[in-house]
Amino acid sequence: MRFSEIVGQHAVKQRLINSVNENRVSHAQLFLGPEGSGSLALAVAYAQYLSCEDRQADDSCGVCASCRKYQKLMHPDLHFSYPFFAKHKDDTAITFIEQWREAIEANIYLSLDAWRGYLDAENKQANINIAECHQIIKKLSLKPFESEYKILILWLPEYLDKEGNALLKIIEEPQPNTLFLLVAQNQDQILNTILSRTQLVKIPPLEYNDIKAYLLNERGQPEATAAEMAYLSNGNMAEALSMLQHDASNYHSQFIQWLRMCYSNKGIEVVAFVEQLAKLGRENQKNFLRYGINFIRECCLLLAGAPNLVHLPASEFDTAQKMIKVMSIEATEAISSELETAHYHVERNANPKILFLDVSLQIITILHYKTIRQGRTQYIPK
Structure with a gap:
């Protein structure tokens, strides 16, 4: 995922690029934005930019070995954690990694409802369990394998219950060149002990014109349809893309x-x-x-x-x-x-x-x- 592939959010992109070029990369960052704002896409693009072997002034190159692995979400130094619907107490995010890659490749503006559709959720509650916390600690205790940085993208840390306190030490004192990128929607639901250890990156809802232009130019929607969907989505690209999959009315x-x-x-x-x-x-x-x-x-x-x-x-x-x-x-x-x-x-x-x-x-x-x-x-x- 390159910055150029992400709809809108130009100010946020520039801030992230500047932090890398000015060597001001914080080891724990919280990408906070409403659903469909592109927070997850920005985190992935930021991680790819950090790991790019031929980094450009304003984006990753997209063609080096590192970028090609990032495009497939299969880089050995890129790790994901996310809520899931555990069937067994020892289930972790890696149990559902194939579904995760499929979901992200289909729609980087993923919502929890859409993610639920990729899993056998039944009536279970989504959460990030203690087994996953231990797995995170284990993975991030190792040195980077290929790139300068080892990066964990943790989607929806709101679903970390008190078990999240197990991560405090490694967040506060990580291995050298280890980065935590937390992608959240609701700051009030995040453990204060974790929140206080992160640098905030605020991401606003997408602009109406950005969504409309994307639907017109990238999805080939008629002017009236693109305008209506952009209006209805209210800055939420996940909702706009969801509308494309259902009957126009x-x-x-x-x-x-x-x-x-x-x-x-x-x-x-x-x-x-x-x-x-x-x-x-x-x-x-x-x-x-x-x-x-x-x-x-x-x-x-x-x-x-x-x-x-x-x-x-x-x-x-x-x-x-x-x-x-x-x-x-x-x-x-x-x-x-x-x-x-x-x-x-x-x-x-x-x-x-x-x-x-x-x-x-x-x-x-x-x-x-x-x-x-x-x-x-x-x-x-x-």
């Missing part, structure tokens, strides 16, 4: 139709529409709700008198201007909250008919009866 017209039925309190039509939503499939349901959340957020900006901050195509902007005539800021916030809660439960396999019917009734309450409820509903799983 006109979420705007579907969502506006739903709101209008709820505003008019057309019960029979709402029930029929819920039946349609229930048949979309989980990913399309998530995309539909995600579009709704973003659209309502734009409506809220219009109501707040900030049209210059609204990011909608012209036709959708006109629709939003019409919709805000029957909504208040409080109503948009309440609807957004209902949609976010529904999205959360769709991810956890809620019964779609019950879920969407309940959300419909709540939107009817908000738009038709001008009443905002308190609290949350628990949905019945499949």
Whole structure:
């Protein structure tokens, strides 16, 4: 993985390159960014740059022996650790290395949900167990085999429980030229003892224009589709790529139709529409709700008198201007909250008919009866 292959994040790339060229490489770094921001891709590209035998001023060469091994994720001085779903207490990351390589080569913007799909996860909880911690210590106690650096990329250290304290000594006093690159999404869930021993590299969500340009130029998507997916993904490339694998839908017209039925309190039509939503499939349901959340957020900006901050195509902007005539800021916030809660439960396999019917009734309450409820509903799983 070369820096040039990574979408956007130009400032972060330059910072990482400068740290190498100025000989300011910290032995323990935390790449902290939201899902789909490219944190893992940046860590791999950084490791490849450090190990490149013909390092360029702004990127690895991509053709030396080291780079070719990195491209296949098979360099002897590159090690990975990540959450997995252990079947046996002595399972470690190496047990699942073939699935890991397959997942990363398919999509470097990997999400935990996508990673779960490569494993026989059943109902197990992902974690990084004590056996894996001992394996990390064992691997990193050795000198580099080929390159100047031995590098461990630890994806999602949030899944290190108290067992992670076993790594403190080797993180604080590693062998010479041994680097820890932790790739995380939630700083609050990382053990403080580990957090305090790392140098922070903050990675922001991807820019709308960067995702749109990638979908247009690299994935051959039509202008309108690329714009909609970039908008729906909200800076998350993992979500944008996930949308490519599912049926393209006109979420705007579907969502506006739903709101209008709820505003008019057309019960029979709402029930029929819920039946349609229930048949979309989980990913399309998530995309539909995600579009709704973003659209309502734009409506809220219009109501707040900030049209210059609204990011909608012209036709959708006109629709939003019409919709805000029957909504208040409080109503948009309440609807957004209902949609976010529904999205959360769709991810956890809620019964779609019950879920969407309940959300419909709540939107009817908000738009038709001008009443905002308190609290949350628990949905019945499949």
